[in-house]
Amino acid sequence: EDKVVQSPLSLVVHEGDTVTLNCSYEVTNFRSLLWYKQEKKAPTFLFMLTSSGIEKKSGRLSSILDKKELFSILNITATQTGDSAIYLCAVARMEYGNKLVFGAGTILRVKS
Amino acid sequence: GAGVSQTPSNKVTEKGKYVELRCDPISGHTALYWYRQSLGQGPEFLIYFQGTGAADDSGLPNDRFFAVRPEGSVSTLKIQRTERGDSAVYLCASSLGTSGELFFGEGSRLTVL
Numbered sequence: 059e060d061k062v063v064q065s066p067l068s069l070v071v072h073e074g075d076t077v078t079l080n081c082s083y084e085v086t087n088f089r090s091l092l093w094y095k096q097e098k099k100a101p102t103f104l105f106m107l108t109s110s111g112i113e114k115k116s117g118r119l120s121s122i123l124d125k126k127e128l129f130s131i132l133n134i135t136a137t138q139t140g141d142s143a144i145y146l147c148a149v150a151r152m153e154y155g156n157k158l159v160f161g162a163g164t165i166l167r168v169k170s
Numbered sequence: 171g172a173g174v175s176q177t178p179s180n181k182v183t184e185k186g187k188y189v190e191l192r193c194d195p196i197s198g199h200t201a202l203y204w205y206r207q208s209l210g211q212g213p214e215f216l217i218y219f220q221g222t223g224a225a226d227d228s229g230l231p232n233d234r235f236f237a238v239r240p241e242g243s244v245s246t247l248k249i250q251r252t253e254r255g256d257s258a259v260y261l262c263a264s265s266l267g268t269s270g271e272l273f274f275g276e277g278s279r280l281t282v283l
Contacts, residue, residue: 062212089269099259099277100174101213106271146212155268156203157226160212 060085064147064161072169075137079164081147082129091123091130092158094146101146104132137168172196174275176262182281183252191247191278195264202245203272204237205261213261219245220268252282 061084071077083091090108094101105114107123107130114121118137123130134141144165148158175194183189195202201220205213215229219239227237234252239245249256259277 099279100261100274102274103271148212150269154226155218156201156263156265156270156272157215157218157229158213158272160214162210162212 060149060151060159062147062149062159062161064164066164067162068165068167070167070169071137073138076133076135077137077166079132079145079166080129081131081161083149084128085149085151085159087152088125089150089152092148092150093121093130093132094148096144096146096163139168139170142166142168174262174264174273176275176278178278179276180279182283184283185252185254187252189249189252189280191260191280193245193247193262193275195243195245195262196273199264199266199273200242201265201268201270202239203263204245204247205263207259207261207277216247254282256280257282
């Protein structure tokens with residue numbers, strides 16, 4: 059059975075801190091790993107990773123995938139209160155398009 | 171519309187009642203997905219449509235759940251004889267093709283009393 063495990067479940071940091079969120083997975087016929095940010099209801103897309111070792115970057119956020127060790131990390135530098143959200147990791151299989159398997163998420167709270 | 175639209179945003183119903191949740195995807199998106207998110211959990215796949223047909227309904231929990239997309243655009247998720255365990259946020263998403271970026275709606279929060 060496909061499985062996605064995120065850690066930590068939650069964390070609280072102060073503005074300006076750097077955080078690292080973890081995602082490990084077990085999936086047959088892996089195609090891609092995706093990160094989403096969920097602030098209220100709708101998850102919004104952050105990154106899609108398909109190749110090992112290639113960092114994807116968007117502003118203060120970056121992510122990398124290790125297909126040998128089956129995990130990914132999401133880094134956020136110089137955190138701001140607007141980064142407070144649930145961060146979701148999901149995996150897609152080759153044959154299943156956007157039928158994603160999600161982890162439970164990491165709740166991040168950034169205090170001012 | 172500009173994004174995926176879902177109605178109602180909130181629905182409170184009594185155990186045993188029938189509910190319908192509607193999703194209007196981004197114009198031109200052929201693939202439409204329904205996910206369910208319970209408190210403290212990530213979204214869980216229910217069903218996906220490619221055009222008018224349900225390409226994969228393996229995530230529907232039981233036969234009380236049914237979804238349609240008769241004209242290949244708007245979709246309705248139907249839940250019969252609701253139970254308290256059906257309480258969750260029901261998320262709809264659409265994509266251009268089956269592996270393009272997935273765009274989620276704001277969800278419909280269902281509470282079964």
